[in-house]
Amino acid sequence: MKHDIGLTVNGVATSATVDSRTLLVHLLREQLGLTGTHVGCDSSNCGACTVLLDGEAVKSCTVLAAAADGASLVTVEGLGSEGDLSPVQEGFRQCHGLQCGYCTPGMLIAATSLLLDNPDPAEEEIRSGLEGNLCRCTGYQMIVESVRWAAEHGGAGAVAAAERDGARA
């Protein structure tokens, strides 16, 4: 069965026709061309597909696209641009919080969501806050340092903060 849905993606109003079974991550990647959101598993463990849905981090491999009708989404492409990185993106750059980059989009979104919930997290809080996102390259320590850097340099960032405020308004 097909569904016509409307949603806001990175601030842009978007419409799409999706199958009942189409996953949100495949809508983003294959229909909307937003390939920054990655797929790393099929059991909702790795978190590479994490996006903000109405201001909350969700695993887009575990959300049906049809269920996102009316939602507002932020993907990694919406956090910031190469010339205007969000504090979290900049933190990962400064503290070498990424190596291969594959888990990074999901990790950035999860870290952004974490900072929205807790603007000044301690190391243990960062580690538990990122439990749903796997990284096989870094060993996590430099990711923790990246999130601390962001906490000290502007937090989650304007885009994410506005998204959370908008969803709660």
Next chain:
Amino acid sequence: MTSLIGASVRRKEDPPLLTGRGRYVDDIRLPAMVTMAFVRGQVAHARITAIDTEAARQLPGVLGVWTAADLPGLPFTRSVPGMERPCLATDTVRFVGEPVAVVVATDRYLAADAAELVSVDYEPLPVMATIGDALAPGATPIVPGQASNVVMEMPLSEDDAQVQIDAAPRRSSLRIVNQRLAPVPIEPIGCVADWTADGLTLWATLQAPHPVRNELCVMFGLSQQQVRVVAPDVGGAFGAKASFYPEYILTSELSRRLGRPVKFVETRSESMVSMTHGRGQVQDIVAGYDEDGKLLALQVKIIQDCGAWPDPTGSGLPILTSFMSGGCYKIPKIGASFRGVTTNTTPISAYRGAGRPEAAYLIERMMDVIADDLGMDPAQVRQRNFIQPEEMPYSTQFPVVTYDESDYPRLQRMLLDKLDYPALREEQQRRRGTPGARPLGVGTSVFVEMGGFGPSAFFEQFGYVGGWESAKVRMNPDGSLTLSVGTSPHGQGHETAFAQVAVDALGGIVPMEKITVVHGDTAAVQEGIGTMGSRAMAVAGPAVQQASSQLLAKLTQVAAHMLEASPDDIEASDGKLSVKGDPSASVSLADVALTAYKPHKLPAGMELGLEYTHYYEPANMTYPSGAHGCVVEVDTETGKVHILRYVAVDDCGVVVNPLMARGQVQGGVIQGIAQALFEEVRYNEDGQPLTSTLVDYAVPSAPDMPSMETSHLEVRTSGNPLGVKGLGEAGATAAPQAVVNAVVDALSHLGIRTLDMPLTPMKVWRAIQSSEEQSA
């Protein structure tokens, strides 16, 4: 100028990766592209009696379904000669996950639907899921044409050192299971093949595009200019993307047949049974030594689990293990041999360290066992046996293995100082005297491994054209630089590190931001070999350095001509070339670069252009080393191991970028800790995988892991002009035995002498229970 060698430069590769603008294989979309899906064997060993593809063929959107019978003449995948593995099972499946048929459809959902509709009938064969089953008398040989499941048997020394061991005053033996692991890069395997009248292009998750191009050419009878292989952004690899997978051949062949690009990306559940596994050794180790703990002889007998089809790299792993089994120690005699055994499991190949972690583990566990036997401190036993810095380079008994320069005793001293080792021993005793206190353990690992894989005469045995690496610098007429390298990164930061080397060799005349590094594309890059065996910086680094030096010499000559000075009097600095001692006599780099492309402005006879290629052939491998230590406490009620500290001192030679070096060490250490505590690929007796999703296979997440304290002792290697040794595999090589030694140390007062990885709470708890029952 200030050298950039040793500077924590932020990575060039990060901005696109941080903004969702990376390009991984699954991000590639070509016009008319279709998707391939596999039908995989669901049983571990069975004869295929029938395959019914009809229902799948009828499904709308399906372009075709193919079994082995439908693809006569399809090339075999990369194999050990005499054990050729078909891309699709012909009449027998040999492990769960082996491809039986392929489906191509217009999208991935339809392809998956169609694959589900293919039904396969099986007639069961005996399943040999373990080495024990495979070696049992009368066991059915898994690989056709083999007399048994022992597919390889090789002594690596003149004899087994039994005479020397028998003559030694004391002996200890150890049986070690170095368990099977899954590499689990977060990006699974994928590829896109596009076969047109001009030839074949394959984008794939690869560590070594040029060798894959060469192999595809042989397989399909194409010449090398007709085939382009590209590794775009690659999401981690850890050795597993150096193997050759059937999907590369199948997508190519089906693209040829269909006249459309064909994409395949495996799911994680597929990846857990299809991507090669690592480790998988059973080792019988005997050491002979004197009453002072001085080693006299070592016997190493390895059984390598090869899985159902011996991988050409995987079957060679125990050779590397044997070569490195002596560790950092002077051992008068090592007797080493191995057997490669097939089982009804996923094939085994390289995983971070590939054979050397297995060696470091066995010798470093043995050092602790010897200390325990003699009632000595493990640190002291190591000190009795270290190769001394003045004895280096040190030739081992294995002709290809000559350790380069390092200082093992100093690495150990640095580690013990950082740990405050005597205080830990005191605390350990205090806790043992305190009822209810959690036992504390300290484990150390002083290790050496192989890096800088080459030279050609050695490395060609692994199927590569050579053991060299290449770099090409091209200065554009505006003074910017394009640097092409033959290695192919997957997270290591080559673009940044090689640009740092180039900046250094060019005397700082070009800034980092004016350098673009090109890699991973056989159509864009000169010949190359690839990224494995910690070889990129040690082998490609000198190539970058040499090519850049040649370019600087040419720039100097052109500038000298422009300034009417002698080239000897020209010095390079930020963006310009000047006459020494006369800063007013200078020309900008942009002017020099442009002039180099204007023949009428050059001295007569000077060659036009600014392009230099260097192929660097190493004389020897490098030998990264270090000393790592782990402090644990064990909850005896639950068996859970808590890591209190992890300290790493590494000697990777010269550190090019400390920030990235730290990332390499930490990432490797975490994989090593995960091997020690969490990870194991398991099968049941029917050969059914029990760890085929990330729910079941315990890849650690952030709360599972400790923070680490890392530092370096930089001992230059004389093996290459950069003095670098490599670092990618050191952490994974060092960590497992540091952790296990610590846990065994914590529990030694209970009579526990050894434990096999992974040290899960259940395993540790059971060991504690059975030791208490024995003492009760």
